[in-house]
Amino acid sequence: MAASTANDKFSHLSPTTVYALQSAADANGNGNALDVGGTPYVGVQVVGDAFNGTVNFEGSIDGDNWVSVQALNVATGAVVTTTTADGVFNIPTGVLSKVRARISGYVAGTVTVTARAAVHGSRDIASVGGGTVDTELGAAIAAADNMANPTAPQVLAHEMVWDGATWDRQTQPLTDAQLRAADVPVTASQATHDGLNANANLQVADADVSNTNPVPTKGTTVATLNTQKTVTVDTTANGIEILAANADRKGFIITNNGATDCYLGDTTLTSGAAPAANGGIICKAGGGAVSGSQMDGYTGAIHGITEAGSTVVGVWEW
Numbered sequence: 089m090a091a092s093t094a095n096d097k098f099s100h101l102s103p104t105t106v107y108a109l110q111s112a113a114d115a116n117g118n119g120n121a122l123d124v125g126g127t128p129y130v131g132v133q134v135v136g137d138a139f140n141g142t143v144n145f146e147g148s149i150d151g152d153n154w155v156s157v158q159a160l161n162v163a164t165g166a167v168v169t170t171t172t173a174d175g176v177f178n179i180p181t182g183v184l185s186k187v188r189a190r191i192s193g194y195v196a197g198t199v200t201v202t203a204r205a206a207v208h209g210s211r212d213i214a215s216v217g218g219g220t221v222d223t224e225l226g227a228a229i230a231a232a233d234n235m236a237n238p239t240a241p242q243v244l245a246h247e248m249v250w251d252g253a254t255w256d257r258q259t260q261p262l263t264d265a266q267l268r269a270a271d272v273p274v275t276a277s278q279a280t281h282d283g284l285n286a287n288a289n290l291q292v293a294d295a296d297v298s299n300t301n302p303v304p305t306k307g308t309t310v311a312t313l314n315t316q317k318t319v320t321v322d323t324t325a326n327g328i329e330i331l332a333a334n335a336d337r338k339g340f341i342i343t344n345n346g347a348t349d350c351y352l353g354d355t356t357l358t359s360g361a362a363p364a365a366n367g368g369i370i371c372k373a374g375g376g377a378v379s380g381s382q383m384d385g386y387t388g389a390i391h392g393i394t395e396a397g398s399t400v401v402g403v404w405e406w
Contacts, residue, residue, distance in 0.1 A: 103205045109189040110201040116141070121151070121188045122203050124181040129206040132159065132177045132189060138197035144170050145177070147184040157187065178206070315340075315405035321350045322398035327357040327391030331405055337387045338406050340380040344371045346399030350392045352378055357393045373399060 109132070110119040124130055134143050145168075147157040156169040159177035171177070181187060189201040319330045330352070331340060344350055351357060351368030371378050371392070380386060392401060 105204065107203045108200070109203050110143075110191060110199055112137075112198040112200055113191055114194070114198045116191050116194045118190050119188055119201065121148075121186045123185065124187055124205070125185045127205045128180065128182050130179045130181050130187055130203050131206050132179060132187075132201060132203045134171055134174055134177070134189070134199065134201050136174055136197055136199040139199040140172075140195035140197055141191055141199065142170050142172050142193045143199065143201060144190040144192055145179060145187070146190055147179075147181065147187045149183065149185050151186050154188070154190075157181075157184070315403060317403050318345070318400050319392070319403060320398055320400050321392035321394055323394055323396065326355040327351075327353065327393040329389055330392045330401060330403055331390040333387060333389045334405065335387050337380075340390075340403065340405040341377060342371060342380075342390070342392075343375060343377040343402045344373050344399055345375070345402055347373050348394050348397045348399040349373050349376075350394050350399050350401065352390055352392050354388060355391055357391055368393065371401065 107122055108120060109122060110117075113119065122130065132145070145157050145159045146154040148154045157179055158167050158169055159171075159179045160167055161171075162176050162178055168177075179187060187203070189203075191199065315331065319328060321328050321330070330342060331337075342352065350371050350373075352371055353368045357368050369378060370376070
């Protein structure tokens, strides 16, 4: 069998023609580069015969410099840049002039890779380069555990409610019934409070509404940004204080700008074992965020801790 060779032999793609990127290749090599200029999608099929190696999906604009490109496995829905197994893949090629299926890590067998132009993709890759796909919140690990982590790792932040002792993740916007079930105090007339929220979509504070004054009034002070800082969080026992207790707090946002997951909570956090077991709320690395703007009544101190290493979090409080 012939080894893989480099050959920019294709142009003017026809959607009814099947092109060979690799033909029974039995060695490492670039194979044939497919000219895809003006073609929005290319379908690629990989068929091996006792093949032991890696097929790399790559693209180029100038035809000389190549980078990995994402391909959607139409059978599994997985977004990949390489494959070691047979399959059919959809590659969005809108900005590319050429694509190829380079072989690396060859050990044994042969592989044939064919391609065909497509006017429409079988399923778009939501974010080419970022790999973003489904972002639905997964089911809780255990219904009785209100600290169970979502099963979808793409979800980095979501609404939560403070019940006076723990944080409870929510998969939908909080309703008045949920707030009451979580024992969030509502001192004004409940009917008036609920009616204003339901009918006018107003954000009504308890102190603004009473039985004798059912129309919310604006106070003389306007919320301002009281704190804007960064804090380094590490494995220090009981956590590093990120925000001190503040009776005037209206809300906060904490974002994890580092490369290490951290956990938020009070001074019951401990290093070593997973802090989540002690009530810690995970704030994922690389931009994960926890927002407290909708957590009525929580004004206590907030500490952070990591299981290993350290990370830097950005903090806003108002």
